[in-house]
Amino acid sequence: MTKNLLAMVAATTWLLTGCGASDKAATAAPATTVTGGSLKGDFGPPQGEPVKAVLTSPPEVPPATGRHAPAKVIVELEVIEVDKPIADGVTYTFWTFGGTVPGSFIRVRQGDTVEFHLKNHPDSKMPHNIDLHGVTGPGGGAASSFTAPGHQSQFTFKALNQGLYVYHCATAPVGMHVANGMYGLILVEPPEGLPPVDKEFYVMQGDFYTVGKYREKGHQAFDMQKAIDENATYVLFNGAESALTGPQALKATTGQHIRMFVGNGGPNLVSSFHLIGEIFDKVQYEGGTHFQENVQTTLIPAGGAATVEFHTEVPGNYVLVDHSIFRAFNKGAVAILEVSGEARADIYSGKQGDEVYLSDKLSNLAPVVTAAKASASGTLTKEQQVKAGEVLFKGTCSACHQDTGAGIPNVFPPLASSDYLLADRKRAIGIVLNGLSGAVTVNGASYNSVMPPMSQLNDDEVANILTYALNSWGNSGGAVTADEVKQVRGSTKRAEGAAH
Amino acid sequence: MIRACTLLALALLPFSAPGARAGGLDVPIAGGKFESVLPPSPEVKVAVIPAFRMDTALVSNADFAAFVRKHAEWRRDSVAGLFADKGYLRHWASPTDPGKEVAAQPVTQVSWFAASAYCEARGARLPRWYEWELAAAASATAPDARDDPEWRQQILEWYSRSARGALPAAGASPANYFGVRDLHGVVWEWVEDAGSMLVSGDSREQGDPNRNRFCGSGAIDVEQKENYAMLMRIAMLSSMKASYSSNSMGFRCANDAGAQR
Numbered sequence: 115m116t117k118n119l120l121a122m123v124a125a126t127t128w129l130l131t132g133c134g135a136s137d138k139a140a141t142a143a144p145a146t147t148v149t150g151g152s153l154k155g156d157f158g159p160p161q162g163e164p165v166k167a168v169l170t171s172p173p174e175v176p177p178a179t180g181r182h183a184p185a186k187v188i189v190e191l192e193v194i195e196v197d198k199p200i201a202d203g204v205t206y207t208f209w210t211f212g213g214t215v216p217g218s219f220i221r222v223r224q225g226d227t228v229e230f231h232l233k234n235h236p237d238s239k240m241p242h243n244i245d246l247h248g249v250t251g252p253g254g255g256a257a258s259s260f261t262a263p264g265h266q267s268q269f270t271f272k273a274l275n276q277g278l279y280v281y282h283c284a285t286a287p288v289g290m291h292v293a294n295g296m297y298g299l300i301l302v303e304p305p306e307g308l309p310p311v312d313k314e315f316y317v318m319q320g321d322f323y324t325v326g327k328y329r330e331k332g333h334q335a336f337d338m339q340k341a342i343d344e345n346a347t348y349v350l351f352n353g354a355e356s357a358l359t360g361p362q363a364l365k366a367t368t369g370q371h372i373r374m375f376v377g378n379g380g381p382n383l384v385s386s387f388h389l390i391g392e393i394f395d396k397v398q399y400e401g402g403t404h405f406q407e408n409v410q411t412t413l414i415p416a417g418g419a420a421t422v423e424f425h426t427e428v429p430g431n432y433v434l435v436d437h438s439i440f441r442a443f444n445k446g447a448v449a450i451l452e453v454s455g456e457a458r459a460d461i462y463s464g465k466q467g468d469e470v471y472l473s474d475k476l477s478n479l480a481p482v483v484t485a486a487k488a489s490a491s492g493t494l495t496k497e498q499q500v501k502a503g504e505v506l507f508k509g510t511c512s513a514c515h516q517d518t519g520a521g522i523p524n525v526f527p528p529l530a531s532s533d534y535l536l537a538d539r540k541r542a543i544g545i546v547l548n549g550l551s552g553a554v555t556v557n558g559a560s561y562n563s564v565m566p567p568m569s570q571l572n573d574d575e576v577a578n579i580l581t582y583a584l585n586s587w588g589n590s591g592g593a594v595t596a597d598e599v600k601q602v603r604g605s606t607k608r609a610e611g612a613a614h
Numbered sequence: 615m616i617r618a619c620t621l622l623a624l625a626l627l628p629f630s631a632p633g634a635r636a637g638g639l640d641v642p643i644a645g646g647k648f649e650s651v652l653p654p655s656p657e658v659k660v661a662v663i664p665a666f667r668m669d670t671a672l673v674s675n676a677d678f679a680a681f682v683r684k685h686a687e688w689r690r691d692s693v694a695g696l697f698a699d700k701g702y703l704r705h706w707a708s709p710t711d712p713g714k715e716v717a718a719q720p721v722t723q724v725s726w727f728a729a730s731a732y733c734e735a736r737g738a739r740l741p742r743w744y745e746w747e748l749a750a751a752a753s754a755t756a757p758d759a760r761d762d763p764e765w766r767q768q769i770l771e772w773y774s775r776s777a778r779g780a781l782p783a784a785g786a787s788p789a790n791y792f793g794v795r796d797l798h799g800v801v802w803e804w805v806e807d808a809g810s811m812l813v814s815g816d817s818r819e820q821g822d823p824n825r826n827r828f829c830g831s832g833a834i835d836v837e838q839k840e841n842y843a844m845l846m847r848i849a850m851l852s853s854m855k856a857s858y859s860s861n862s863m864g865f866r867c868a869n870d871a872g873a874q875r
Contacts (some may be wrong), residue, residue: 197777207776236701239802239862240846241779262853263777263860284847287842290773325767335774338842339763496802522873 126550136584149304149403152250155274157225157305160186164229172352173364175375176221177312178307184225190216192233193242193261193283193296199349200322201355201446202523202559203331208295208353209240209283215353216318216379217281217298224276224302229268230255236264241285246271247417248300256284270274275303278419280377289381293323293341294352297379299419304403311423312370317449318377319436320413321346321447328445337348344382349441351449358434360524360560366426368455373423375401380416386437387414387422389451391430396423409436411437412556428462429455431563441523450525465566481505482575489574489596496593503582506575510568512584525563527556528612530587538582539592543599546576548608569610573599595596639667639738639869641749641793648748651844664743665871671785672796672803672864673721673732675712678703681732683710688728697727701859706752720801720864726856729804733867740806741868743851748843751799752791769843771800776852777862800863808851832869 115393168176179185194213200206213215222228234242241262245254251272258269281294299318323341324334328348340347351358358364366372378385388411397409401419407414414420434449435442442448485502488494508517512528515521519530529535534556535542549567553560567577573596580594645663653659682688682703690703703723708712712721723854724732726740733739753759760766777873787795797803838844854863 197776207774237776237778239773239775239851262850262851262855262858263862264699265858285853286845290842290846325771326731333775335767335771336765338770338840342840 135588142423147403147418149276152274155224155276157184158234160184160227164188166190167220167222167228169212169220170316171212171214171218172216172316173317173358174207175219175301176404178225178310179221179223179303181223181226182305182586184227186222186227186229187222188229188231189220189222190231190233191220191244192235193238194235195238195240197333197355199354200324200334200350201329204322204324204326206294207333208320209238209242209291210295211244211281211298215297215320216316216377217296217395219298219299219316219375220281222273222300222302223307224273224305226273226302228273229270230259231266231268231566232259233266234260234261234263238263240291242283242291242296243267243285244281245284246279246281246300248277248281248302250274253284254281260285264361273302274404276302276372276554278302278375278377278398278421280379280417280419282379282417289341289355290336290338293321293336294382295379297377299375299377300348301375308373311373313372315364315374315436317358317364317374318352318353318379319349319383319387319447321381321383322348322350322381324348324432335465340379346383346441346445349383349436349445349447351398353445355446355448356524360450360562363431363450363452365454366450368426368429368458369455370426370453370592372426372451373421375419375421376414377401377419378414382416383436383438384416384418385414385447387412387420388435388437389422389424390435391428392424392426392432394422395422397421410469426453426455428458429453448522448525455504479505482578485578486574495583499581499593500585502575503578503580504586506571506579507582508531510571511579519583519589521556523559524561525602527554527561527563529583529589531550531589532556535583539584539594539598540602542583543576543578543594543602544606546571546580547599548604548606558601569608573597573603623802626834633700633855638736639867640668640670641666641668642666642871643745643749643792645745645748645871648742648744648751649838650747651838651841652743652848655668656759663736663748666684666741666745666868666872667873668741668745668749668792668794668868671788671865672792672800672866673729674718674784675706675721676717677784678721678724678732679706679710679712679717681735685731685735688731692767693728697857698856699859701861702728703859705861715753715780719781720784720796722781722801722861722864724804724863724865725859726804726808729865730806732865736867737873738867738869739864740804742807743805745868746797746803746805749790749792749794750844752794754790759792760838762799766843769798772848773843796866801862802850802860804865808854809856815871 161183167187167189170176191211195209197205197207208215220469232244243256243260245256249255251271255551259267261267261363279300281298281300283291322339324347325337326334376387394409396405396407397412398405398421401421412420432451438449466609481501483506488498514526515529521528546568549565551564576599577594577596584592631734634650643666648661648663650661654661686692691709693702701723702725705723706852730740751758753765789795
């Protein structure tokens with residue numbers, strides 16, 4: 115049966131691409147390939163012994179099914195309501211499929227018969243159900259899987275359409291169940307499987323609505339009105355602000371072919387999904403069959419998904435964001451892909467030079483000029499230093515350390531009330547001059563990023579920036595002099611020609 | 615041993631003896647016209663609720679233990695499987711004794727059948743959904759606070775917490791406008807007509823022709839869609855068969871205003 119079908123698909127391809135078309139030509143013209151959808155997705159009754167589906171927690175993806183015939187696949191998914199951190203010092207009661215947000219990743223093959231068991235943990239407060247977008251049938255399984263706490267339901271469907279599909283809870287009030295994290299992805303592989311890659315990841319965006327403000331500490335309850343107003347408190351990848359940063363960052367090496375299964379659970383916001391510093395070689399938008407090449411940012415609707423693929427060339431940290439960009443920097447929609455390997459200066463050099471370019475911004479730099487003159491004449495005050503330092507900080511440091519000096523958790527350490535900064539003034543001067551890489555502990559949290567040497571700054575400017583930092587955001591004061599900077603500059607080494 | 619049992623029985627006495635229970639059916643509520651989240655029918659949006667009486671507090675484990683000791687057919691080791699699932703009273707120390715820790719807490723892990731039998735033994739019945747909803751619409755100061763977003767958010771916060779952790783004692787929460795306690799923030803509650811107010815397992819099936827399969831008051835079209843707390847109550851009750859029990863489902867009793875107490 116399968117064989118016949120494959121032969122038929124091959125024949126169709128041949129007809130569509132014309133005489134003598136090679137396989138390569140066929141893949142180069144995807145728009146002409148038609149899989150036939152659900153009508154061509156029934157490969158007959160399941161064969162062999164039933165298979166228990168391997169379910170994985172994000173960001174892991176189950177291995178390829180490796181099957182060449184339709185099977186009966188048993189999926190056992192447990193609904194658990196759990197209290198977990200949503201941000202540093204903030205907890206939330208998530209309703210989950212399998213204990214995680216997003217829920218367990220399910221992987222089957224087109225034509226498989228899926229026997230689905232939904233178990234609702236006895237400690238659950240709510241009844242739950244599941245609507246899988248990969249199901250052909252009313253409600254996608256929702257009514258058939260409606261399950262009281264401490265009970266389990268069973269229903270069976272045949273996966274007729276290949277693709278990457280969202281599943282979610284559809285119990286009243288649906289919006290609240292989804293807002294609490296009840297979504298995940300099911301991949302229905304094409305009959306021939308997906309081409310092998312070096313790494314596969316599972317990432318899913320969701321928006322969250324809490325009574326307290328963004329990062330307000332303590333246990334936060336769901337805010338219904340904010341959800342109705344679509345005014346998200348958090349926009350997150352994989353259900354927590356630190357889910358994919360710091361030690362939990364996604365990891366790869368150079369020269370790898372990466373595939374990411376990216377979903378968007380919503381409930382409300384569509385995602386402008388973007389990977390800073392990479393271009394998606396291939397995006398199967400909506401998780402479907404056809405793909406677009408060379409994509410910068412791809413739209414992932416709420417309740418939709420995309421399969422993105424790219425090849426890693428240059429080592430470094432790549433940042434996944436929702437390019438609706440305030441969500442990234444003010445609501446948490448940031449994840450990190452760490453790529454290790456040999457530098458490739460032929461592809462990307464790093465910074466090769468930096469010179470002052472003032473243009474018409476000169477007036478903004480007035481405090482810097484004032485401080486420079488005062489320093490030369492020996493009349494420089496701390497206030498002048500702070501004012502000049504503020505301007506320089508905003509132009510040089512705030513991109514990472516933020517205007518508030520608070521940094522970004524797990525990525526860029528804070529300067530505000532920073533024990534690390536305040537403990538050793540000479541060390542601080544040295545870091546600005548020479549950069550810093552490797553693990554440091556700041557206010558009890560560990561950071562492992564790279565700060566480049568700020569070799570474009572002169573001694574006056576370094577002194578002013580540090581004086582500003584020491585006198586801002588509740589820090590304890592004190593002033594750094596250009597002489598101190600000069601001393602450190604003379605007694606430490608820095609990479610030749612290094613610049614920000 | 616006998617002595618110990620007697621002592622235990624004495625300890626439970628203040629809560630025991632259904633009917634003689636302090637606070638039983640002691641809140642009279644006038645009833646009247648009421649706009650429910652589940653209107654009587656698509657054409658009739660306002661329900662008319664006759665006057666009724668309701669327990670101030672939820673039925674406690676100790677209350678229920680007294681009943682079970684009198685009516686052995688409702689012990690967890692003798693109850694018919696048709697009337698109670700495997701979870702029935704499974705959190706109790708023994709078939710007749712809940713244990714000290716939970717004695718004063720609201721009874722949970724009870725089926726609708728068992729809850730109904732308890733109320734019947736007291737010459738009462740479970741509240742009907744409209745009665746419960748009307749009583750639960752009140753805040754501390756207003757008989758119908760459902761349009762107050764602050765109050766709505768406040769009662770919604772219970773639903774934002776998981777069901778683990780000890781319950782407060784029955785009757786421990788402040789009385790509302792009518793004098794009824796424990797309506798929000800403690801447990802779900804069985805209602806007499808739970809079986810006929812079924813909504814679809816897929817809550818998005820509005821206006822589905824299948825609506826006729828739900829008889830009586832079972833209108834699918836839920837009103838007041840912003841009233842999330844009530845929507846969740848209805849979803850929970852719909853998911854429970856009459857033999858099911860849950861560690862967050864309890865009950866109280868009610869009766870018609872004219873019925874003998």
